[in-house]
Amino acid sequence: MNTPTTAPPTAAPPTAAPPAVASTARLIGDPTVRGLAALLSVNAVGNGLFLTISTLWFTQALGYSASRVGPALTVAGLCGILASLPAGRACDRWNAKSVLTVLHLLQGAAIALYAVAGSFPVFLALACLATAGSRANATARGTLYAHALHPGLRTRALALLRAVNNVGIGAGAALGSVVLTFDSDAAYRGAICVSAAAFLLALIPLRRISTAARPPAAQAGAARAAALSGPRASHLLRDLPYLAVTALNAVVNTLYVVLEVGLPLWLLTYTNAPHLMVGWLLVTNTALVVALQVRAARGITGPARAARAFRRGGLLVAAACLAAACAAHRSAAIAAAVLLAAVVLLTLGEVASQAGSWTLSYDLAPDHAHGTYQGIYQTGISVSQALGPALLTTFVLPHGTAGWAALAALFAGAALALPAAARRAARGTERRRTNSRRRPEDSAAARY
Known part of the structure; x- marks a missing residue:
């Protein structure tokens, strides 16, 4: 993969030595990696919390049987399949940060509305929107990693980010376990709102993430990619x-x-x-x-x-x-x-x-x-x-x-x-x- 260069897009980029053997300390010290870690950890805590309490909320509080929730989530999974490619093409036409911002707003709204989903059609629509947003979010994050992380650092940085994600999900699940001990509609609604708020809080570190690692050839190519609709x-x-x-x-x-x-x-x-x-x-x-x-x-x-x-x-x-x-x-x-x-x-x-x-x-x-x-x-x-x-x-x-x-x-x-x-x-x-x-x-x- 081409390394960053100030040469025009028509010139072959120089092959700077990539930091392929960067230590974990160096990765943590990288401001881009820190920003991505902050984005991912906030999101992961919210996701872990929601995953822990969502099934009980759907079946006990909202009153939908497992025989109805299961097919609904299957339909939502199919919607997720259809969301990834359009999200990726949107990232090429505009940029991953903008697409990710829109997706966070949509996902936050969908999760928050679970707290007041009063009918099964509304629940199904929210499930489809949230799942499609989740799969599109994964694509946009993957594109952001390509644009923000130096190729020589990328694989090890992603490994570190995955560890951060697992820690965040674990913390969210632990928080969800506390919510389960209260076992009340108010506690569940509060947890759902906290999960939704996590998508909004993650926008703060997202704004500070630089995409300077994106090769100039790729930046010029983004304009051409816009024509590929x-x-x-x-x-x-x-x-x-x-x-x-x-x-x-x-x-x-x-x-x-x-x-x-x-x-x-x-x-x-x-x-x-x-x-x-x-x-x-x-x-x-x-x-x-x-x-x-x-x-x-x-x-x-x-x-x-x-x-x-x-x-x-x-x-x-x-x-x-x-x-x-x-x-x-x-x-x-x-x-x-x-x-x-x-x-x-x-x-x-x-x-x-x-x-x-x-x-x-x-x-x-x-x-x-x-x-x-x-x-x-x-x-x-x-x-x-x-x-x-x-x-x-x-x-x-x-x-x-x-x-x-x-x-x-x-x-x-x-x-x-x-x-x-x-x-x-x-x-x-x-x-x-x-x-x-x-x-x-x-x-x-x-x-x-």
């Missing part, structure tokens, strides 16, 4: 290598559904492990991500290393599935130990695959169209999150060991296939950049 956006679908990487990444990203849905249901329904282990498995995952994510991202620069890290992570997730299968028909103590080992393997796979995934999503995208490419990348993740629960509850858990083995094969296959797909995508990206430097006046055509 309408049917020309379909040209993205011709970048088959990037779409292949996106699809394989989406498969491995199903690990989150395994952690949040598959393992708890497996523990509660098919094993003798104590039910309280569900919470401890999630706590173990959160603690390990905070402790290991920055270290896992160390040294991952360029598509080749990123693809190898992704492959290693995907294979560890596959091993976690095989371990989880071994918890059935065991004593309570052994089942608990096996499931804990499965979560450790899953988390090791998570931190490795995510570090590789971030690098691939940015390094394989054109400099002037990070928003659009982040949009398609996030769309793949949204599809996996929407379809993952049905996959697990229909094709994996009912079939026991065979189902887990099939899921492990799916993860392993995606992990092993990704390096070849990444090599093809890297060749295409380098070819586009070379053509752009040779014929700057035709750069839009060369890229597409």
